[in-house]
Amino acid sequence: MTTTHTTVTASGSTLNGKTALVTGGSRGIGAATALRLAREGADVALTYVNGEEAAAEVVRAVERLGRRAVALRADSADATEAAGAVARTAEALGGLDVLVNNVGVGVLGPLESLSLAEVDRVLAVNVRGVFLASRAAAGRMGPGGRIVTVGTCMTQRVPGPGGTLYAMSKSALIGLTKALARELGPRGITANIVHPGPIDTDMNPADGPYAAGQAELTALGRFGAADEVASMVAYLAGASYVTGAEFAVDGGHAA
Secondary structure, eight states, X not given: OOXXXXXXXXXXXXXXXXXXXXXXXXXXXXXXXXHHHHHTTOEEEEEESSOHHHHHXXXXXXXXXXXOEEEEEOOTTSHHHHHHHHHHHHHHHSOOSEEEEOOOOOOOOOGGGOOHHHHHHHHIIIIIHHHHHHHHHHTTOOTTOEEEEEOOGGGTOOOSTTOHHHHHHHHXXXXXXXXXXXXXXXXXXXXXXXXXXXXXXXXXXXXXXXXXXXXXXXXXXXXXXXXXXXXXXXXXXXXXXXXXXXXXXXXTTTO
16 A cells, blocks of 8 residues: 655755735735745735735745745625736735735624625625635646635534624535535545634734623633744645545634
8 A cells, every 4th residue: 555645845845935825915814824834834825805015015025035025905795806806916925825815804694784795705706706715726726736625613613693794694605615625626626614713813802892702602711812823724735645625723612
């Protein structure tokens, strides 16, 4: 029986020579992921909508690690821009090996309070944009391509009211991931999804007004750090025999 192993370069990095796109990479989990992939040896593109200076700082941080980086303004709610970010990444970095579908919007509230405009935007960003970016990436990736999507712990457990739209949009990504794994597997491309729990970010700080209740829902009783999610994404970006799988990085939220 022949056993193969993941190749690790002399520097210890698993992604040397690879190129990656992280959507929504200017802050939070996206920024942590961009930096983690760079530490593993990848050149990184990241998208942003409003945080131009934050995106530029992530680029500078990646460059300090000795890797190439580019920030691309792209609104994933726009069908052209969602797919176009993949083409722009390939042009800037010379190809695309890893796509991290991190961008997402969350609108919480009672069913009757959700406007049609809110429904349309959440589905456009969280579902359609991810589909279009993944399709565009699949068209450019060769064997060894990796698609990693960021979901949410609310696909596994919705602990209270108000999460119908967000949970629905993120749950759709589970089906997308499994279907991508089946369709792209023969080409040597993998697709996986990571479900973060409550993570300490600017949008949801660990010392925020609702943080205590969120922490109590986890088995570990605390918020996670963005880099704890990024480490799982980086693992999947380098793993060769893992596809169509869900990974909870949620502190036991779904336990």
